[in-house]
Amino acid sequence: MGLMKSGRYTFQISFLLLPIKASTLCPRFCGNVSIKYPFGIGDGCYMDKGFEVTCDNGKPYLSSISLELSEGFYYPSYTIGVKFPEVSLNSTVTRGIDLSGSPFSFSTMKNSFISVGCDSYGSGNQNNLNTTACQSFCTCDPNQNVAGCCDVICTLPTNRTFNNTASISNFYSERIGQNCSFAFMVDQEWLQSNYLTNPSVLRGKEPTPARLEWGIYKGTCVELYSSHNTSCNADDYCIIQLSSNHICVCDNQMSDRFQGCTGDLICNTKSGYNCSAKCPAGYTSYSYDSQDTRCYSSRSFTDIWIKKSRVKLFTIIGCCAGLGTLLLVIGIWWLYKLIKRRKAIKLKQKFFKRNGGLLLQQQLSSNEGNIEKTRLFTSKELVKATDNYNANRILGQGGQGTVYKGMLADGKIVAIKKSKVVDESKVEEFINEVVIISQINHRNVVQLLGCCLETEVPILVYEFIPNGTLFQYIHDHNEEFPITWELRRRIAIEVAEALSYLHSAASIPIYHRDIKSTNILLDDKYRAKVSDFGTSRSVTIDQTHLTTQVQGTFGYVDPEYFQSSQFTDKSDVYSFGVVLAELLTGQKPIRSTNDFEEDRSLVTYFLRAMEENSLFKILDARVLKEGEKEEIMSVADVTRRCLNLNGKKRPTMREVAFELVGNIRASNGASVLQQNYDEIDFVDNEITCPYATGSSLSSTGSFLNSVTLDVDPLISKKC
Numbered sequence: 001m002g003l004m005k006s007g008r009y010t011f012q013i014s015f016l017l018l019p020i021k022a023s024t025l026c027p028r029f030c031g032n033v034s035i036k037y038p039f040g041i042g043d044g045c046y047m048d049k050g051f052e053v054t055c056d057n058g059k060p061y062l063s064s065i066s067l068e069l070s071e072g073f074y075y076p077s078y079t080i081g082v083k084f085p086e087v088s089l090n091s092t093v094t095r096g097i098d099l100s101g102s103p104f105s106f107s108t109m110k111n112s113f114i115s116v117g118c119d120s121y122g123s124g125n126q127n128n129l130n131t132t133a134c135q136s137f138c139t140c141d142p143n144q145n146v147a148g149c150c151d152v153i154c155t156l157p158t159n160r161t162f163n164n165t166a167s168i169s170n171f172y173s174e175r176i177g178q179n180c181s182f183a184f185m186v187d188q189e190w191l192q193s194n195y196l197t198n199p200s201v202l203r204g205k206e207p208t209p210a211r212l213e214w215g216i217y218k219g220t221c222v223e224l225y226s227s228h229n230t231s232c233n234a235d236d237y238c239i240i241q242l243s244s245n246h247i248c249v250c251d252n253q254m255s256d257r258f259q260g261c262t263g264d265l266i267c268n269t270k271s272g273y274n275c276s277a278k279c280p281a282g283y284t285s286y287s288y289d290s291q292d293t294r295c296y297s298s299r300s301f302t303d304i305w306i307k308k309s310r311v312k313l314f315t316i317i318g319c320c321a322g323l324g325t326l327l328l329v330i331g332i333w334w335l336y337k338l339i340k341r342r343k344a345i346k347l348k349q350k351f352f353k354r355n356g357g358l359l360l361q362q363q364l365s366s367n368e369g370n371i372e373k374t375r376l377f378t379s380k381e382l383v384k385a386t387d388n389y390n391a392n393r394i395l396g397q398g399g400q401g402t403v404y405k406g407m408l409a410d411g412k413i414v415a416i417k418k419s420k421v422v423d424e425s426k427v428e429e430f431i432n433e434v435v436i437i438s439q440i441n442h443r444n445v446v447q448l449l450g451c452c453l454e455t456e457v458p459i460l461v462y463e464f465i466p467n468g469t470l471f472q473y474i475h476d477h478n479e480e481f482p483i484t485w486e487l488r489r490r491i492a493i494e495v496a497e498a499l500s501y502l503h504s505a506a507s508i509p510i511y512h513r514d515i516k517s518t519n520i521l522l523d524d525k526y527r528a529k530v531s532d533f534g535t536s537r538s539v540t541i542d543q544t545h546l547t548t549q550v551q552g553t554f555g556y557v558d559p560e561y562f563q564s565s566q567f568t569d570k571s572d573v574y575s576f577g578v579v580l581a582e583l584l585t586g587q588k589p590i591r592s593t594n595d596f597e598e599d600r601s602l603v604t605y606f607l608r609a610m611e612e613n614s615l616f617k618i619l620d621a622r623v624l625k626e627g628e629k630e631e632i633m634s635v636a637d638v639t640r641r642c643l644n645l646n647g648k649k650r651p652t653m654r655e656v657a658f659e660l661v662g663n664i665r666a667s668n669g670a671s672v673l674q675q676n677y678d679e680i681d682f683v684d685n686e687i688t689c690p691y692a693t694g695s696s697l698s699s700t701g702s703f704l705n706s707v708t709l710d711v712d713p714l715i716s717k718k719c
């Protein structure tokens with residue numbers, strides 16, 4: 001295949017001769033036959049396989065049709081001479097040539113068809129070989145009645161293309177006698193100069209010269225090598241494809257001066273295209289004679305170079321304009337990105353201030369040691385962690401916002417709470433939650449990992465608690481993991497410990513203000529975790545209550561707080577009592593019943609049962625089945641005291657936790673009582689609680705391997 005060199009060089013007008021290759025890579029001759037591109041010997045020297053020539057002992061052969069080249073003459077018909085073998089007409093095996101699939105056809109203008117060894121006579125002018133007819137020539141005396149002394153010579157019709165000798169023989173079958181022995185395709189010039197002077201020359205059964213045609217000369221061409229698809233050989237001789245049916249065969253090498261191609265315009269005859277039709281684009285037709293139409297280019301190299309220079313100038317101008325436009329667009333885009341980035345930064349700063357960032361910094365800075373615990377996340381991190389807050393990641397939704405399950409870049413699973421759109425009056429609640437939880441360090445309180453304030457709505461990032469809420473296990477019965485009596489007691493103790501810690505052991509007393517079963521989560525070991533501190537408040541040690549607008553969940557709100565708007569630590573105790581009632585009865589705070597005589601309030605329903613000694617009629621079936629009567633009554637008594645309408649008569653959360661643990665100790669037998677009794681110190685005839693000295697009570701029960709009560713260094717150590 002020829003080498004494609006379109007666009008290989010840069011063209012410019014120059015009056016200097018460009019250097020020509022010192023040596024050629026493609027053989028120019030084989031024997032005495034000239035080989036010219038698109039023909040070639042060796043790889044890179046021919047246009048395609050149809051034009052490949054092999055040189056064997058000084059004899060050139062066309063590889064595609066296995067014929068020997070006798071002459072490499074091209075102009076003006078662009079035919080080549082080959083040695084044509086004879087075709088046996090009497091044999092069952094007909095020797096012949098098939099040019100199908102090759103770029104060649106038999107030249108109808110340069111060849112004649114002749115059959116020899118015939119005994120028929122023809123009529124007509126023997127010298128008129130240009131007519132499309134067959135004539136007989138006698139090579140012996142007809143009076144002697146010798147058979148086989150006549151030959152029939154036929155001219156070929158110029159309006160047909162012949163690709164094989166069989167089709168020609170069939171075409172003249174009616175004019176060629178059955179007794180003819182051989183047939184040949186013969187070059188007309190050779191026929192006139194040899195056969196007419198010596199008819200016996202065809203009796204030697206040697207291959208006769210014939211001509212194959214691969215194109216028709218249509219005039220001259222002037223082209224730039226970069227104007228069209230160009231195919232060149234290793235010596236830079238090229239052919240330019242002007243159209244599907246016209247090519248320009250360059251006389252000069254591509255490395256010649258001006259880098260331009262001058263040569264012959266050739267029309268492809270093998271395709272069946274009518275070469276007398278219009279010329280290719282950029283060429284004008286004119287009549288060379290009555291039977292020949294030629295094409296010529298009205299352009300000269302000067303015109304081409306001027307046009308090329310203009311094109312180049314316009315191209316340069318266009319490129320400069322395009323480059324300028326591109327730079328302008330890039331500049332505008334960069335400026336837009338810069339402005340957008342600055343706006344985003346300002347917007348984040350605005351959100352940071354609106355979401356209470358300055359207040360948070362002020363609050364955290366006043367609590368030494370807690371600032372490092374709270375990490376500030378970027379909005380980009382949380383978008384990636386939640387898959388752009390995909391609805392499939394939602395863990396739950398509540399009044400304060402939506403909680404998503406997310407995974408941080410380090411692979412840690414977290415719960416991301418995205419608050420609802422709030423006005424500035426509610427920002428304090430959000431900041432309050434951050435400040436409060438940042439101060440809490442308790443195993444039964446959900447840990448706050450950090451927050452994000454640069455978004456439109458504030459976002460909190462918590463540790464992920466995998467096993468859902470206590471509400472789900474109480475009210476949505478889970479057959480795979482039923483909530484046993486022992487698990488209920490352990491959860492009650494853990495929540496009581498957490499609230500006791502918040503009320504009395506934290507550095508600043510904290511009131512949760514929204515204790516309910518949906519705010520109690522269970523971790524992978526089903527340990528309780530108190531969550532959702534959005535409405536929590538911290539108080540000074542000397543404060544006894546908070547006066548606020550009533551907040552909380554209906555069914556859990558302390559009636560005394562509801563009437564007075566004064567929230568105390570005993571208000572959390574009341575809400576915890578409702579949770580205890582849920583654990584005991586398995587019913588919701590607002591009961592679903594169609595009996596209007598029944599109490600819809602779980603608290604009223606529970607207290608009435610206690611008064612009427614009908615507690616065991618309202619208990620959950622699993623509690624009734626698994627719990628000891630004394631244990632149940634003890635927990636129920638604590639519940640009743642927590643639900644006292646008079647807040648002053650309710651126990652503290654510290655007392656509640658102590659009594660719940662004491663209930664478990666009593667249920668584990670005397671040996672456990674004696675063991676824990678030995679741990680109590682007697683000082684001045686007063687019993688000092690082990691919790692006050694930093695120790696903890698631990699039972700040997702199967703479910704209380706780590707039940708402890710936290711220390712309150714700010715409160716009296718008396719029981």
